[in-house]
Amino acid sequence: MCYTFYKEQIVLFIDGKNSYISVIRSKHLSKRKAYTMKINIRSDEYAAQLTAASEAGQLLSQAVSLNQHARLLICGASSLSGLLSHLTKEDIPWNNVSVFYAPGYSPSTPLDSRLFLHEHLTDIVTPEEVTLIDSYADGPSGTDSLERLVAASPMDVALVEISPLGELTPEGIPHDLTTTACIGSRGPDLSALRENESVIDASLLPQHNYLTMHIFTLCRHVLCPMTGSSMTQTVRNMLFAPEITSDVPATMLRTHPDWRIYLDSDAASLIDPRLSVPR
Numbered sequence: 001m002c003y004t005f006y007k008e009q010i011v012l013f014i015d016g017k018n019s020y021i022s023v024i025r026s027k028h029l030s031k032r033k034a035y036t037m038k039i040n041i042r043s044d045e046y047a048a049q050l051t052a053a054s055e056a057g058q059l060l061s062q063a064v065s066l067n068q069h070a071r072l073l074i075c076g077a078s079s080l081s082g083l084l085s086h087l088t089k090e091d092i093p094w095n096n097v098s099v100f101y102a103p104g105y106s107p108s109t110p111l112d113s114r115l116f117l118h119e120h121l122t123d124i125v126t127p128e129e130v131t132l133i134d135s136y137a138d139g140p141s142g143t144d145s146l147e148r149l150v151a152a153s154p155m156d157v158a159l160v161e162i163s164p165l166g167e168l169t170p171e172g173i174p175h176d177l178t179t180t181a182c183i184g185s186r187g188p189d190l191s192a193l194r195e196n197e198s199v200i201d202a203s204l205l206p207q208h209n210y211l212t213m214h215i216f217t218l219c220r221h222v223l224c225p226m227t228g229s230s231m232t233q234t235v236r237n238m239l240f241a242p243e244i245t246s247d248v249p250a251t252m253l254r255t256h257p258d259w260r261i262y263l264d265s266d267a268a269s270l271i272d273p274r275l276s277v278p279r
Helices: 045-067 078-087 110-122 139-150 213-218 229-240 249-255
Strands: 002-006 009-014 017-023 036-041 070-075 097-102 129-132 155-160 183-186 207-211 219-226 258-263
Touching: 036 045, 045 070, 045 078, 045 155, 045 219, 045 258, 078 110, 078 155, 078 219, 097 110, 110 129, 129 139, 139 183, 155 213, 213 219, 213 249, 219 229, 219 249, 229 249, 229 258
Parallel strands: 036 258, 070 097, 070 155, 097 129, 155 219, 219 258
Antiparallel strands: 002 009, 002 036, 009 017, 183 207
């Protein structure tokens, strides 16, 4: 089953057949930017992750076919593990794919991120290159270099983990919906230092890079698996909040031209196809 929200109509897909079940009317549709939101509902988590991986594989292969190269952004950890497991089994020309990885909303250390990526991707397939967004920057110049690399061209596919609170970026990072930078940096957590440690100059300690919300506007296709009963209310809030809000940061993806959500029956249990999605 797949719901597609496009401009003024909600389309319901069941077993490949489509039927219109509701129409969203507006006096000013012509002034709105049309966008597509696809909600794929599968019976369980396995099927949802498999569907996401299949579509991601097709999109990456198409990008390589058209441009001889593809850029893949992976933003998240635990809830993407099943998707990545399926993705490594897809027929993708990995030697033509550049991978950019950030841990997403989950608290993580650079070592944790490397271990996750090795275990679920780079020990199984061999991308052309891998860039870790959460790595420590060598001062402002390191962050600037990473910004230029990430923003050099659009990401063809983004696999994004959304938290139960609708977050897309790490805990403690402001959900700035207006920034035009892709990479932010923050100083070290001085409170984590032991009481008997002293810091002469905090500016000498490494900066920590993170993705901002702006990066998702530069992705051609954004794919988000959301499964389990813990995501039920999140899905409803994300889709039917009256407006795009930093209280539910994932609502900003409602304006993306190709946002694809993959749900199991538990996560989708509060979706009512008769409800219109606010613009």
